[in-house]
Amino acid sequence: MLSLLAVAALLAAPAAPPADLVLVSARIWTGDPARPEAQALAVRGDRIVAVGTDSEIGALKGPKTVVVDGRGRRVVPGFIDCHTHMSGAGFDLLAVDLQHTKDPADFTRRVAAYAAKQPPGAWLTDGIWDQTQWTPPVLPTKALLDPATGDRPTCLSRQDGHMVVCNSLALRLAGVTAATPDPPGGVIVKDGNGEPTGVLKDAAADLVWKVRPPRTQAELAAALRTAMKNAARYGVTSVQDLPGGRGDVPAWAALRDRGELTLRVNYRPLLVDWPKARALQTSMKNDHWLRIGGVKAFMDGSLGSGTAAMFEGFTDEPGNRGVFAAEAIPLSSMEERISAADAAGLQVEVHAIGDRANHEILNIFERVEKANGPRDRRFRVEHVQHLRAADIPRFASLGVIASMQPYHAVDDGRWAEKRLGPERVKTSYAWRSLLDAKAILAFGSDYDVAPISPILGIAAAVTRRTIDGKNPGGWVPAQRIGVEEALRAYTVSAAYAAFEEKDKGSLAPGKLGDFVVLSADPLRVAPGEIEKIEVDATVVGGKTVYSR
Numbered sequence: 001m002l003s004l005l006a007v008a009a010l011l012a013a014p015a016a017p018p019a020d021l022v023l024v025s026a027r028i029w030t031g032d033p034a035r036p037e038a039q040a041l042a043v044r045g046d047r048i049v050a051v052g053t054d055s056e057i058g059a060l061k062g063p064k065t066v067v068v069d070g071r072g073r074r075v076v077p078g079f080i081d082c083h084t085h086m087s088g089a090g091f092d093l094l095a096v097d098l099q100h101t102k103d104p105a106d107f108t109r110r111v112a113a114y115a116a117k118q119p120p121g122a123w124l125t126d127g128i129w130d131q132t133q134w135t136p137p138v139l140p141t142k143a144l145l146d147p148a149t150g151d152r153p154t155c156l157s158r159q160d161g162h163m164v165v166c167n168s169l170a171l172r173l174a175g176v177t178a179a180t181p182d183p184p185g186g187v188i189v190k191d192g193n194g195e196p197t198g199v200l201k202d203a204a205a206d207l208v209w210k211v212r213p214p215r216t217q218a219e220l221a222a223a224l225r226t227a228m229k230n231a232a233r234y235g236v237t238s239v240q241d242l243p244g245g246r247g248d249v250p251a252w253a254a255l256r257d258r259g260e261l262t263l264r265v266n267y268r269p270l271l272v273d274w275p276k277a278r279a280l281q282t283s284m285k286n287d288h289w290l291r292i293g294g295v296k297a298f299m300d301g302s303l304g305s306g307t308a309a310m311f312e313g314f315t316d317e318p319g320n321r322g323v324f325a326a327e328a329i330p331l332s333s334m335e336e337r338i339s340a341a342d343a344a345g346l347q348v349e350v351h352a353i354g355d356r357a358n359h360e361i362l363n364i365f366e367r368v369e370k371a372n373g374p375r376d377r378r379f380r381v382e383h384v385q386h387l388r389a390a391d392i393p394r395f396a397s398l399g400v401i402a403s404m405q406p407y408h409a410v411d412d413g414r415w416a417e418k419r420l421g422p423e424r425v426k427t428s429y430a431w432r433s434l435l436d437a438k439a440i441l442a443f444g445s446d447y448d449v450a451p452i453s454p455i456l457g458i459a460a461a462v463t464r465r466t467i468d469g470k471n472p473g474g475w476v477p478a479q480r481i482g483v484e485e486a487l488r489a490y491t492v493s494a495a496y497a498a499f500e501e502k503d504k505g506s507l508a509p510g511k512l513g514d515f516v517v518l519s520a521d522p523l524r525v526a527p528g529e530i531e532k533i534e535v536d537a538t539v540v541g542g543k544t545v546y547s548r
Contacts, residue, residue: 018062019044021513021542024054026070027521029484031077031492031506040070043513046288046541051507068544073536074521076487077507078237078514079454080494082403083382083444085161086231086241086265087215087248090223092448093230095126099159103134104144111156112148123212124154128448129165131158132304132415139189140165142198155200155208159449162302164205165198174208176200183207185326187307202301203326220251227447228262232546234453235516235535238264240444240498242296249280249292256290262545264514265290266498271297271348272327274341281346288512288541293498294347296382297334298325300357303385303412303419308354311388315421322354335364342379343372347499349380349403355388355424362394369398380497383408383446384434386420387427395439401497402434403442406461406486407450413466413475425476431461432479442497443489454490458522459531461486483522483530513542 019042028038030051040057042050050057061067096114101107107129115124131137145154145167153173155166166174178194186203188196200208215223231239241248252265267290269277274295281292300322301307306314309322328334338348352358358381365379380401385408395402409429417425427433434441443461445452459465461481464474474480495505503512517537522530538546 016049016060017044018065019049019057019060020064021066021068021539022057022061023068023070023075023515024057026073026075026517028070028075028507028515029077029487029523030508031488032508034508038507041507041515043542046513048507048509048511048513050509068517068537068539070517074518074523075507076516076518077491077505078512078516078538078540079235079490080238080240080498080504081231081236081444081447081452081454081490082240082442082494082497083405084239084241084447084452085243085449086227086239086447087220087223087251088161089230089448089452090225090227091126091215091219092128093226094223098127098129098156099133101129101133104138104140107140108144108148111145111154115149115152115154118152120151122152124149124152125156125212128157128159128161130304137415139197139199142166142168142171142196145198153212155205155212157205158305160302160304161449162307163199163201163305164208166200166208167198170208171196171198173211176207180207183326184329185323187323201305202307202323206326215247217247217251217254220247221255224251224255225260231447231452232262232538233535234451234455235518235538235546236263236452236454237514237516237538237540238266238494238500238504240266240268240293240494242268243270249284252290253284256287261289262540264288264504264512264540266293266500267291268294268296268349271295271337271341271350274337274344274346278341278344278346288503294349295341297327297338297348297350299328299334299350299352299361300324300354302353303416306419308386309357309360310354310386311356311359312424314419316418321356324357325351328360331360331364335367338364339368339371342368342377347378347380349382351382353383353385355386355391358384358387359391362391362398362400365400366394366398378497378499380442385412385429386424387430389427389433392427392430392433392439393437395434396437401440401442401493403444403497404429404431405444405446405450406431406457407445409464409475410460410466411450413464413471414468426478428476428479429464430479431481435481435485440493440496441485441489442493443486444494455518455522455533455535456531457490458483458486459527461489462527462530465528483527487522514540519548
C-alpha cells in the first residue's frame with residue numbers, strides 16, 4: 001500500500017504534456033511483438049509517445065491536439081522502400097510515357113510529339129520503354145528515333161536501366177561506330193553489316209552518359225519533388241535511395257535544409273566512390289531526414305536485357321550467359337573494393353540478378369567477413385532474382401539480407417520462363433524458400449523500373465499473378481508468401497536492412513511517427529483484392545503529407 005507521502009508525490013507530479021496528434025478508432029498493425037495490435041496512438045513532436053486503446057490515448061488529448069479518426073480502418077507503419085532511384089523516377093515522370101506504347105510506330109509517334117516541345121539541341125534522355133509490351137517484342141533501333149528527334153541527341157533507357165536505345169546523333173557525339181569494340185561489361189548491339197543499331201547494353205551506355213551534360217541542381221530538385229509527391233500518394237515514408245544521376249546528394253540536402261522533404265532518405269552512393277561516401281557520411285549533416293547509409297555496386301545486368309550473369313546459357317539464346325558488370329571484372333577488383341569499404345565501416349549492397357552473379361557475390365561476402373573479422377555489417381544483395389537452390393540457405397548462414405522487389409516477378413513472369421526454362425524458374429524470386437531458410441527478406445520497388453506502390457508489391461508477393469492476367473493461380477506459386485510476411489518485409493525488416501530499426505519499421509513508443517491509413521485491410525480481404533486497396537493518408541513525423 002502506498003504511503004501518504006507517495007500518494008502526495010503522485011498527485012503533485014506534473015501531467016504529461018498533451019500530444020500533438022492522436023489517431024483513434026483504428027485497427028493498427030504495429031509490427032511490434034510486444035503489442036501487435038492497437039486501437040490508437042499518440043505523437044508528440046515527431047515521435048510516438050503512446051500506443052494503446054482509445055481510452056488510454058484519449059488522456060493525451062489537449063486543446064491543440066490534432067485528432068485523426070481511423071474509422072476502423074487498417075493502419076500500418078510507414079512503408080519503407082528498400083530500393084529506389086528517385087531522381088531518375090522524377091525525370092521520367094516529367095517526360096514522355098513510353099512504357100505503355102503498343103508497337104514501334106506508337107513509340108516513334110510519342111517520342112516525336114515529346115521532342116517537338118523541347119528546345120533545339122536539347123538532350124532527350126528521360127522516358128523509359130519496354131519492348132515486351134509489343135507484338136512481336138523486337139528491340140527498338142535508331143531508325144525509330146532519327147525521324148522523330150531531329151537535332152536533339154537522344155538516348156532512352158529500357159525500364160530496367162540496363163539497356164538504352166540512342167539516335168544517330170547521340171551515337172556520333174559518343175564516338176560509337178562500327179569500329180567501336182564492346183567495352184568490358186557492356187555490349188554494343190550491331191546489325192548484320194556490323195553497324196550499331198542504337199542499342200547499348202550496360203557499360204556500353206556509359207559511352208553516351210560521359211558526353212551528356214550534367215543535370216542542374218534546379219532540374220534535380222524538380223525531379224525529386226515530383227518523385228516525392230508520388231511516393232507519398234502510395235504510403236512510402238522512407239526510401240533507401242540509389243544513384244539516379246550526378247548531384248543527387250546536394251539536391252536532397254538542399255530540399256532537406258529548406259524543409260521540403262516529405263519522406264526520409266537513406267542515400268547509398270556507388271561503391272566505386274566509397275572514399276567519398278565515407279567522407280560524406282562523416283562530414284555532412286546526417287539526421288532522420290537524410291543520411292548516407294552505405295554503398296552500392298553491380299555484379300551483372302538484367303534478365304530482360306540478356307545481361308544477367310548465369311551459369312548456363314539462356315534457353316532462348318544458348319550462347320549467351322550474360323555479362324559481369326564492368327566493376328566486377330575481374331571479380332578480385334570487386335572483392336578489394338568491398339573489403340576496403342567494409343573495413344571503413346560502410347554497409348555494402350550489391351546488385352545481382354543471375355544465379356552466377358548471386359553465387360559469386362555470396363562467395364565474396366563470405367571471404368570479406370572472414371578477412372575483416374566479425375561485426376554487425378548486414379551485407380545486402382539487391383534483387384536476388386534467380387538463384388541456384390544450394391545458394392538459398394547461404395543468405396541466412398552468412399547473415400546476408402535479401403533485398404528484393406516483388407513487382408518484378410509479376411512483370412518478368414510473363415516471359416522469364418522463355419529465357420530460363422521450367423527448372424531454373426522454380427528458384428526465381430524465391431521468397432518462400434528464402435524465408436523458410438530463415439533469411440531476412442526486405443522489400444522495395446526499384447522505382448521507377450517498377451511502380452513505387454507497396455500495396456502492389458504486397459499483392460505481387462502474395463498472389464504472384466502476372467500483370468498480363470495469364471497466371472491467375474500465380475507464376476511459380478510455391479514461392480508465394482503471406483500478407484503479414486510481405487507487410488513485415490516493407491516495414492520491420494526494411495528498417496533493419498538499413499540499421500534503422502530503433503527509429504522506424506514499427507509503431508511503438510519512441511519510434512518516429514510515420515504511419516499509413518489504408519482504405520481496406522490487406523490482412524482481411526481476399527488476396528486478389530489487395531491490389532485494389534488505396535492509401536487514405538500518409539503521415540510522416542506526425543504531419544500528414546498526403547490525404548486522399
